[in-house]
Amino acid sequence: MAYFKSIQGDVGYDDYIESVLARNNTPQYMGLSALKNSDVLTAVSIIAGDIARFPIIKKDLDDKIVQDEELSYLLNVRSTSNATARAWKFAMTVNAILTGNSYSRALRDPTTNKVLQYVFYKPSETIVEEDVNTHVLTYTFTDYSTGNIVVCDEKDVVHWKFFTHDTITGRSPLLSLADEIALQENGIGTLKKFFKSGFASGILTMKGSQLNKEARKRAREEFDFMREGSTGGSPLVMDSTQEFVPLEIDTNVLQLINSNNYSTAQIAKCLRIPAYKLAVNSPNQSVKQLNEDYITNDLPFYFDAITSEHLLKNFDEKERRKFRLVFDTRTVTGRNVEEVIKLYNNGIYTGNDGLVDLGKTPSTDPNMERRKASLNYVWADKIEEYQNDSSNRNQSRGGEKKNEED
Numbered sequence: 001m002a003y004f005k006s007i008q009g010d011v012g013y014d015d016y017i018e019s020v021l022a023r024n025n026t027p028q029y030m031g032l033s034a035l036k037n038s039d040v041l042t043a044v045s046i047i048a049g050d051i052a053r054f055p056i057i058k059k060d061l062d063d064k065i066v067q068d069e070e071l072s073y074l075l076n077v078r079s080t081s082n083a084t085a086r087a088w089k090f091a092m093t094v095n096a097i098l099t100g101n102s103y104s105r106a107l108r109d110p111t112t113n114k115v116l117q118y119v120f121y122k123p124s125e126t127i128v129e130e131d132v133n134t135h136v137l138t139y140t141f142t143d144y145s146t147g148n149i150v151v152c153d154e155k156d157v158v159h160w161k162f163f164t165h166d167t168i169t170g171r172s173p174l175l176s177l178a179d180e181i182a183l184q185e186n187g188i189g190t191l192k193k194f195f196k197s198g199f200a201s202g203i204l205t206m207k208g209s210q211l212n213k214e215a216r217k218r219a220r221e222e223f224d225f226m227r228e229g230s231t232g233g234s235p236l237v238m239d240s241t242q243e244f245v246p247l248e249i250d251t252n253v254l255q256l257i258n259s260n261n262y263s264t265a266q267i268a269k270c271l272r273i274p275a276y277k278l279a280v281n282s283p284n285q286s287v288k289q290l291n292e293d294y295i296t297n298d299l300p301f302y303f304d305a306i307t308s309e310h311l312l313k314n315f316d317e318k319e320r321r322k323f324r325l326v327f328d329t330r331t332v333t334g335r336n337v338e339e340v341i342k343l344y345n346n347g348i349y350t351g352n353d354g355l356v357d358l359g360k361t362p363s364t365d366p367n368m369e370r371r372k373a374s375l376n377y378v379w380a381d382k383i384e385e386y387q388n389d390s391s392n393r394n395q396s397r398g399g400e401k402k403n404e405e406d
Helices: 031-036 038-053 069-076 085-098 178-198 213-229 251-259 262-270 287-298 300-314 337-345 351-357 380-405
Strands: 002-004 056-060 102-108 115-121 126-131 137-143 148-153 157-160 202-206 242-246 323-327
Touching: 031 038, 031 085, 038 085, 038 262, 038 300, 056 069, 056 300, 069 085, 069 115, 069 300, 085 102, 085 115, 085 157, 102 137, 115 137, 157 300, 178 262, 287 300, 300 323, 337 351
Parallel strands: none
Antiparallel strands: 002 126, 056 323, 102 115, 102 157, 126 137, 137 148, 202 242
16 A cells, blocks of 8 residues: 655645645645745756756766767757757756756657656646555656646656655755745835835824814825825925925835845855855855856755766666766866866876867777876886986996096
8 A cells, every 4th residue: 555745745835835725636836936036036047057058978987978879869959759958957957946846757668668758747746655565656647738647657757856855755945945035025025115105204294283083084185195196296285284294214224125135145055056146245255266166066966866866767777887977067167278288298187088078079099098108207116226227327337438438
């Protein structure tokens, strides 16, 4: 017997902000509502864009690139029947961040068992079940536009999850940003109220009269009507019985709200991107250093989750022991030509190592697999031996020269 391990779980923030039951009693996922926040939208766009733009390549255990045209076409050119690989990877990343999970069904070649393409499903169209005895996972996909239901084994489903506490379902980082996003929205709301009514607030005094509740309400309505009619900078007309004093507003509070970067910095930290990408200054480091650190230390948090999942679902047991998948970031992090030449001339790189590092195809020339060596260097434990040999050679030459003079 299996029990439901649905991804909605016991959460209460923006991922599933409404647990309204739709048709077939399926909860509607509202993670996309988080994109109304400009910082969340920017951060998610940056991460999804980077994952989508860097190609996934196949390497052997010696870190050499292995050409696999079918796999490269699937992961980097066309992943589904109606979308490019970029669009598919972007959508998968967006859902994995906003809801914690993203799913696609793998369609395989019946003869070779290789994955031919993927079919993308929304998290709201997916239910995950685990057998209590065997712990085998089963995925049920429901297409609400057609009513079709497909049940798949775990091996035929690509399931992206960047943060998981039970190895089965993922958790959205937005669940940890409730206070920060609420603080930011409250600050924006305060600014909107100020610009909407801050300049017109004040105290209207009716001289020499005592007003009851109804009279005050009537005076306020008449003043509002007069103020609404004074468009285009026209003056307000009042008689001697009325006095209007505008309220003074502490602009320091507004400046504090407008300059408060705490929430933005917290969103950047939680989603693992440099704060400068969300227009927050990052002192003591250049943009180049921050970007390199982001690609080499932060993006692998997302990269490794994706490549390990595809390694498990796209390769068989034998291939998984021989190959691995990596995101190719050499266009940004790769060494320049001068650095590669220096490594090649010092014997650290072969010629083909240098070509690969520059994003070029390795050569079939056998000499490109040889390493250079300099005659100006010697092994440390051979120094005395080389010195003695050199001294003996010099003495021998000196003796020969003396014999010639005799």
